Amino acid sequence: MTAPALVLDDVSITLPDADRPVLSHLNLAVREGDLALVVGRTGSGKSTLLGALNGLVPHFSGGRLDGSVTVAGLDTRSHRPRDLADVIGVVGQNPMAGFVTDTVEDEIAYGMEQLGISSSIMRKRVEETLDLLNIADLRSRPLLDLSGGQQQRVAIASVLAAQPRILVLDEPTSALDPTAAQDVLASITTLVDDVGLTVVLAEHRLERVMHAADTVIWLPGDSTAVQGDPSEVLLRADVTPPLAQLARVLGWDSVPLSVRRARRRVRAAGQVPARSAPEPTEALSWAADPAADVMRLENLSVSYGDLNAVDRVDLTLQSGTVTTLMGRNGAGKSSLMWAVQGATRSSGSVRVRSSHTASGGDVAQPGWTDPRTASPEQARRLVTLVPQAAADLLYLPSVGAECQQADRESEADPGTTASILHRLGVELPAERDPRDLSEGQRLALVLAIQLAARPSVVLLDEPTRGLDYAMKAQLSLIVRAIADGSGLAGPAGSPAAVLISTHDVEFAAMSSDRTVVMADGQIVADGTTRSVCTSSPAFSPQMAKVFHPADLLTPGEVAEAMADPSVDLTVERGPR
Structure with a gap:
């Protein structure tokens, strides 16, 4: 019987200022050389559990931990995180947030320097780690120039260079396209199978990793935990x-x-x-109705120095439709969205049609306007963008204050934003601090704020990051309501065009009418979601x-x- 690498014995964790434990009386064990998958709804305690494994909870987070957490035979009560650095390595959700140097090689060496490892051993380990994760060609590259998948592998390499026996990863593929995610997960499973590393991994997109799991730890959200065989636990789980x-x-x-x-x-x-x-000859077809066009891009280009992020793109969007924009990291999806919204310098033509009610109550004649040259007030009514980090748009101390400010900025009737939030199916107390909301709640609040201006085009950049399956299903209903009208967007609640940049093929399959695929700044596929997603191995949902x-x-x-x-x-x- 393989000895446990991690043991939680009657562990209860109470966070600061909380009146009851977020996790209670957990008894869990992960065998050496296993890959343990931690699953659960948003807010169920996954990050808290991972933080307890290397002592960050409660040594740095505060609060109270009852029971014992033993890591490779060391009790976290008497061994602080710095004492466990050579035993357990942790990689967070955002690799860039943990980088402290400028280049790949320096970043891999940095952790060993802090452990006082000699330079000769460091050099050897750097080379071994570069080869292990197949990133030797990146050794001199600036970290800021790497793709998301490359950054994630460098983050893992910087932890592995210290040669820990246990690796903990918090949503390592949340920001990656399907191919990059597969590369990272292949590296992780290689470490488990060929090196014997013990891995504990929390992930929302379980379809990407559950086939490699030896055990699943499910957090139902009632402070308990269920551990067992993946095929049996996932049949019962609420994810x-x-x-x-x-x-x-x-x-x-x-x-x-x-x-x-x-x-x-x-x-x-x-x-x-x-x-x-569909027949191959019909696989990439989208029957656009020019009369329903609400946005037209012609020869749109965005450049950063010598890099053509968006290269002469032509694209139309129709009201009442949901379109997903897919492609590998760095394909130009976000650059295209920011260019349409007017926040990024671009060339070419961007035209958006609007027919908002005039000040006298009469409906204005439809007209085409470039949001890049429109006034801020007019631009809000043409195009709105919800960025990847939706919380960046929240800066007031309460939900109510955010809603009231949105009403004023959009020149909407008082209570408009709060009403939209209600119709989105999310009930939030007006006095609640936005910083205390879950990812899904913050996204809904930002959507309501942006929709208060009744824009003709709604752009969502990676909205499913950090959302569990139930939240994504709710978001799918929300974007459909926005496209159909339902009083949520568009002039006087008329249909709007929704464009969603996403790496989540399952979300694309359930929510969109049309899928556009970008590569190297250009559109390489454009058709119905059914035709595009059934003709592409990389972008096919699992049912296909x-x-x-x-x-x-x-x-x-x-x-x-x-x-x-x-x-x-x-x-x-x-x-x-």
Whole structure:
């Protein structure tokens, strides 16, 4: 029996100023060389649990810890985080927030310098770590010039160079495109399988990593924890990745942890709908209606020195539609959005149509305006952007103050922003400090603030970062309501165009009508979400892979197909 690398014995954690524990009477153990996946809804205590593993909780966070946390035989009560630095390494959600040097090689060496490791050993470890994570070609690169996936691997390398026996990662793929996320997770699983490292990993996008988990620790949110076999725990958990939803739809007694297992299982049971994917000649088509155009980009370009971040892009958006913008990190998605909003210098044509009610109550004639040259008041009514870090737009001490300020800036009737927040399905006390809100609550508040101006075009940049599956499902309903009108956006509540930049293919599948893919600043694919996502291995949701060649995108569509007696659920079994 492999000895535990981590043991929590009757652990309870009470945060400062809290009247009850956030985690209570936990008894958990992670074996040496295992990959333990920590899952749970936002606010269930995942980050608190991870912080307790190296003593940050309570030595730095404050509060109270009852029971004992033992890491590689060392009790965190008597060993502070600095005493455990060579035993357990921690990588946070944002790699850049933890970097302290300028280049890759210096960053990897820095942690060893703090541990007093000799220069000769440091040099050897730097080389070994660069090779281990396949980043030797980055050694002299400035950290600011790296992609998100490269930064994440450097952050892991800087921790691994100290040769800890345990690695703790908090959402390591939250900001990465599917390919970069796969690269990082491949590096992590290599460390587990080939090096014998013990890894504890918290992640919202479970579909990316659950196939590699040896054990799952589920935090239901009631201060308890459930640990067990991943295929059994995920069937019960309130976080439901697509394959867990599929298992419930089809009545399975366990969750297949990979597409391969799920595909074999549905074929063995003859549960594949006999529906065909689009023909290749029809795969990338979007039937745009020029009469519904609300935004037109022509020859739009954005440059940073010699880098063409957006390279002569032509794109139209129609009111009443939700479009997802996808592509690898650095493809130009955010640059395009900021250019449309007018915050980034750009060339080419940007035109947005608006028909807001005039001051006398009459409806103004529709007109085309460039938001880059419009007044701030007019620009708010044309295009609004919710950035990746939505909380950056919140600066007042209470929810009520933020709503009132938004009403004034948008020249809206008092109570407009609060009413929109209510219709978004989020109830927040007016006296609540925005800093105390969850990621999903802050996102909803910022959306309400931005929608108070009734913009014709709504831009969302990576809105699903930090959101659990239930929150993403709610966000999907919200963006659909914005596009349809429903009193949430557009002039007098008319339909709006929504453009969402995201790396989350599952969210794209459930929420959008159209998908645009960018690469190297250019649009390389543009069509219906169904056609684009069923023709691309990199951007296919798991249901499309499991049921190929049937063009199913979500577990909900599988459930509909199962319930429809006109759909033939049998196919010839054979190779894909």
